[in-house]
Amino acid sequence: MILGIETSCDETAAAVVTDAGHVLASIVSSQADLHARYGGVVPEVASRRHLDLVAPVVREALDSAGTSLDGLGRIAVTRGPGLVGALLVGVSAAKAIAWAQRLPLVPVDHLEGHVASLYLEPDPLEPPFLCLLASGGHTLLLAVRERGASERLGTTLDDAAGEAFDKGARLLGLGYPGGAEIDRIARAGDSGAFPFPVARVPGLDFSFSGLKTALLYRVRELGEEEVERRRADLAASYQRAIVRALSQRLDEAASATGLERVAVVGGVAANSALRAALPGVRFAPLALCTDNAAMIASAARYVEALPYPGYLGLDAYASLS
Ligand code: KG4
Ligand code: ZN
Secondary structure, three states: OEEEEEOOOOEEEEEEEOOOOOEEEEEEEEOHHHHHOOOOOOHHHHHHHHHHHHHHHHHHHHHHHOOOHHHOOEEEEEEEOOOHHHHHHHHHHHHHHHHHHOOOEEEEEHHHHHHHHHHOOOOOOOOOEEEEEEOOOOEEEEEEEEOOEEEEEEEEOOOOHHHHHHHHHHHOOOOOOOHHHHHHHHOOOOOOOOOOOOOOOOOOOEOOHHHHHHHHHHHHHHHHHHHHHOHHHHHHHHHHHHHHHHHHHHHHHHHHHOOOOEEEEOHHHHOHHHHHHOOOOEEOOHHHOOOOOHHHHHHHOOOOOEOOOOOOOOOOOOOOO
16 A cells, blocks of 8 residues: 655645555645635745644545555655645655655655546556646646656646636636636636637647736726626636637647547646536546645556665755756
């Protein structure tokens, strides 16, 4: 059994996953409420909260998997990218547990983790496939040739797709994080009400900053009362522009690579309009779209473990390598 620990942003998460990919427990403690009043994640606040939560969350994962530290074969932890102070809490906790138990430690890249959410039972996906990773921090198109190995085909030139949702939500006076809120409110709206642009950038890259600016101008033009009245239409139209940008690129990338199977992972993969727009596409299980530790433990199955005790100097990294 693998214990996974994830603390890269504002979710403190721990999971127990078997070598065969069965999730025995996956506990996620979100700090979203704590950060909501600031309109975004405050790194120092996140680190302190991870410190409070990491031990109880690990304990809960072990309890709910019906095991103890003695039942574990290795410890997996997110090493980056993310908020470095937040990451260090998870990395330190993982080192301490691994060292005390004389177990190997597996450092996992958060983005590989999102992809590995597709490899879990009961319905694991086999490479090769084209993968869109759309989260709050990243928007990547990957050609996944084998588990643990992918080639980067495109990325965002400015905001990530999830960031575009969050910033749009903020402009519409919705809470943080805004993706799920836009998703919810858009259901009552007309997605054709406002024609928002879909940026065309060369190659297989993405750009969302122009869309965000278009919404900003539209919100200013309409004025507070009208925005209030047409919030659902604005949310639905804005969401449609993001969904279009993502699905167009996926189509183009599928043609360019000849990869027949297509998958979407990351927080934005939870979006109901995106799921509806891409019927033939494989989506990460809903519970494993946003940050969690089951995906980290899953990814650890395809990463070489650092044997005891050679990992005490292991460091976290903040940005995409
Ligand atoms: O993967 P994730 O939990 O964290 C990062 O690694 O960044 O993704 C979080 C992002 C946020 O931007 C959030 O607004 C977005 O995923 N998100 C959604 C939905 N649920 C979460 N975006 C659109 N629709 C959703 N239902
Ligand atoms: Zn993530």
